[in-house]
Amino acid sequence: MxxxxxxxxxxxxxxxxxxxxxxxxxxxxxxxxxxxxxxxxxxxxxxISTVIKQQDIDVVVQAKYASTPVTSIINDTTVDSIIHLDGIHAYDSMLIGRKRLYGKSSVFILGVSNFTVFAQRLGFNIIKGRALHNTALEIVVGNKMAGIYHLNVGDEVELSSGKKYLIVGIYSSWLNFLNSGVICSLKDAQHLMNKPDKTSLLFLTLDDTTRTNEIVQKINKQFPEMRAIESQQLPDYMGPxxxxxxxxxxxxxxxxxxxxxxxxxxxxxxxxxxxxxxxxxxxxxxxxxxxxxxxxxxxxxxxxxxxxxxxxxxxxxxxxxxxxxxxxxxxxxxxxxxxxxxxxxxxxxxxxxxxxxxxxxxxxxxxxxxxxxxx
Amino acid sequence: MNSLIEVKDLYKVYDNGLIQSLNGITLTLKAGKIYALMGASGCGKSTLLNLIGTLDSPTSGEILYDGKYLNEVRSLSTFRRDFIGFVFQFHHLIPVLTLRENVESALLSNRKVSAKERRERAVALLDEMGILHRADSYAAKISGGERQRGAIARALVNNPKVLLADEPTGNIDSKTSKLILKKLRDHVEQTAGTILIATHDNDVADIADVIIKMEDGKIISQEENPRMEKK
Structure with a gap:
């Protein structure tokens, strides 16, 4: 039938x-x-979710009214006050933004306070050249971006007028979106994005993880313009x-x-x-x-x-x-x-x-x- | 002889009573006999066929099959599949199926018939109707006579006890017409069933055992065919 x-x-x-x-x-x-x-x-x-899971951090701080990490701005003075609170073991900061390259499409810029730490957390793998040594005017670029713009180690890229940045390495990350970006030191990123003494996100590692909730509440109370959250809750707060x-x-x-x-x-x-x-x-x-x-x-x-x-x-x-x-x-x-x-x-x-x-x-x-x- | 179909005081009205198609029909169809239903167009022949074949329901009155009331039948589709065969004035073959598939389709809902048996029965009937060479042709690719023979094969493949035919030879040549009528006669003799044929054609009436004449939704006469009596 x-x-x-x-x-x-x-x-x-x-x-x-x-x-x-x-x-x-x-x-x-x-x-x-x-x-x-x-x-x-x-x-x-x-x-995004995987990045957060891989961070090995306890608390994330961003500006309270920022809808995305890109629009979050935290002043260095606030960072300084937060990291000196009782119970904070270590911190890292990151500035995220976009920059127009050669007047064409904009590229994703990640300024990091410590490349080695972020490389471990975000799974960067230098496939050509070397890692970033926190030296000024040096960058590493993602393999996707290198392919699109035909960039290579040793090339110089003019990311801002009058300043050329030396490509010291090309990285590959299993996080696809990072492969289309540029990573540089926090200071260089602040300069490139015209945000001196500012960061987008602050990542805190605590002495005692059982105190996470207590410290989150403390930061939110003492710094009303900031929003501290436990890291596992971050995806729920991220607008994108x-x-x-x-x-x-x-x-x-x-x-x-x-x-x-x-x-x-x-x-x-x-x-x-x-x-x-x-x-x-x-x-x-x-x-x-x-x-x-x-x-x-x-x-x-x-x-x-x-x-x-x-x-x-x-x-x-x-x-x-x-x-x-x-x-x-x-x-x-x-x-x-x-x-x-x-x-x-x-x-x-x-x-x-x-x-x-x-x-x-x-x-x-x-x-x-x-x-x-x-x- | 056993009565296969009994129709009792059957009425059918359409359009809220504006059209009275059947006006108190009482009729008995006996096993082993062919009945010719004659009358002018619009006298209610097709309506009567449709009601006996459970394609429509009467406004009032009753129809019994083998002593059982049709309104008590649980599944009319199963009843039609097992006991009724239809031949329409126009072949009404399914255009996307081949002739063999069209014949097989009448057995498709019967799970007791295997695919092999279905195919064998379809092929045998097409052979008997002289159109086996057209078994794999679509309806659009064959002649009108072949289509009508295919439609007869489809109606007979399930060995129905009751065959209802509405002008079965209306659109075909006399040679094919004779072949079809012979096949219908053979079917009645082999199955001890009954055939009710609505027709204007005297050749068809000639092979009937009983000629029923209708006018304005009523039966005006019902007579044994003298030619058949002689035979």
Whole structure:
């Protein structure tokens, strides 16, 4: 039975080739969009979350009203007061920002107080040249950025007018977004971003981790313009992560609705055109379930076909995005993950079943004799 | 002879009573007999066929199959599959299925019939109808007569006890028409079933055992066919 039903459904799909092609094309386009946007969103949130987990720190301090670390500004005097509080064992600071390179796209700049510590925490691996020794006017660049701008060890880059920075090394990090940036000393970053004596984030390691909550409360009370949080809570406070999470969810839901609308339209038309055929099948003793199952198989062929094509098309799209949009390349993974593939299959299954089920159930509630006379 | 179908005081009205299609039909169809239903267009022949075949429900009245009331049947689709065969005026073959698949499709919902048996029965019937060479052709690629023979094969493949045919030879040549009528006669004899044929065609009426004449939704006469009595 299954073989004939499948053949019947497949031939129905190719019976109206133009309509099926455009339905398949629309579903593929929608799923491709979903795959690309979700991949970027997931990549971004995953990378940020992993950075935080890897930090081996107890408390993070940023400016209270900053929505992102980039907009957070902490004065050196505040840093000095915080690090001298009772119970603070060690600290590191970081300045994050962007700088326009050669008047073209902006690059990600990370100024660090101690390169070795951050390299360990963030998993940097110097693949060419040497590490940063906290020497002025020296930088290390990510391998992705080096590739995009054709940079090499020994080259000099003019990051600000009149000042050239020597590339002493090229690094690679398993955190994709870091590979599109430049790392320099905190002082150089303060100069480059015109933020003297300022940092974006302060990372504190405590003498006794059982006192973490107490110290967080103490900092928040004594420095009302600052927000101290326990490190594991950081992702919840980071605007971009929250925004990307919501963005990702909204895109998924919109994708689902648009794809359902496309297929629903196709099936309402198909079922209306095949009323007489439904009547004939009913007259032959086909159960409603059997007739509905034909439309479901047709819908699944279109939705799963479109889903798989859309997923596969996202590979070249990501490659194009990586090569053409250097300024966001840090967020773009090289390929969509397998988890997204299964997600796409699930979505396609749902889209197919949902969009065909209701028209099919409605279309099979017919008066058979009228259906057979239907033109 | 056993009565297979009993129709009791059957009424069918459409459009809230504006159209009275059947006006108190009472009829018995006996096993082993072919009935020709004759009358002008719009007299209610097709409506009666549709009601007996459970494709529509009557406004009032009752239909019994083998002594059982049809309104008590649990699954009408299963009932149609197991006991009723339809031949429509136009072949109504499924265009995306081949001729063999169309014939097989009538057996598809019957889980008791294996795929192998389904195929064998379809092939045998197509052979009997002289269209086996068209088994893998789609309906659009074959002639009108071949399509109608395919439709007859589809209606007979399940060996239905009751075959309902609405102008089965209306659009085909006389040679094919004779072949179809012979096949219908053979079917009645082999299955001890009954056939009700709505027709305007006297050739069809000639092979019927009983000729029923309808007018304005009523049966005006029901007579044994003298030619068949002689045979």
């Amino acid at each position: 299954g073989a004939i039903i499948f053949r019947y459904a497949f031939r129905n799909v190719i019976r109206t080739p133009l309509r099926s092609f455009f339905t398949l094309f629309s579903v593929a386009l929608i799923i491709m969009l979903y795959t690309v946007l979700t991949s970027i969103g997931n990549s971004f949130t995953q990378q 992560i929250k925004n990307i999470f919501y963005f990702s969810k909204i895109v998924s839901i919109m994708t689902l609705f648009i794809a359902i609308a496309v297929l629903l339209n196709t099936f309402i038309m198909a079922i209306s055109e095949r009323t007489r055929e439904i009547g004939i099948l009913s007259a032959m003793g086909w159960s409603r379930f059997m007739i509905v199952s034909i439309f479901l198989v047709e819908a699944l062929l279109l939705s799963l076909g479109g889903g798989i094509i859309g997923y596969l098309c996202s590979y070249p799209v990501m490659t194009v995005l990586l090569s053409k949009f250097a300024n966001i390349s840090m967020y773009i993974p090289e390929a969509p993950s397998l988890a997204i593939f299964f997600n796409v299959l699930e979505m396609s299954l749902f889209i197919g079943l949902f969009s065909a089920l209701f028209p099919a159930l409605y279309g099979t509630r017919i008066n058979i004799s009228k259906a057979i006379r239907h033109e």
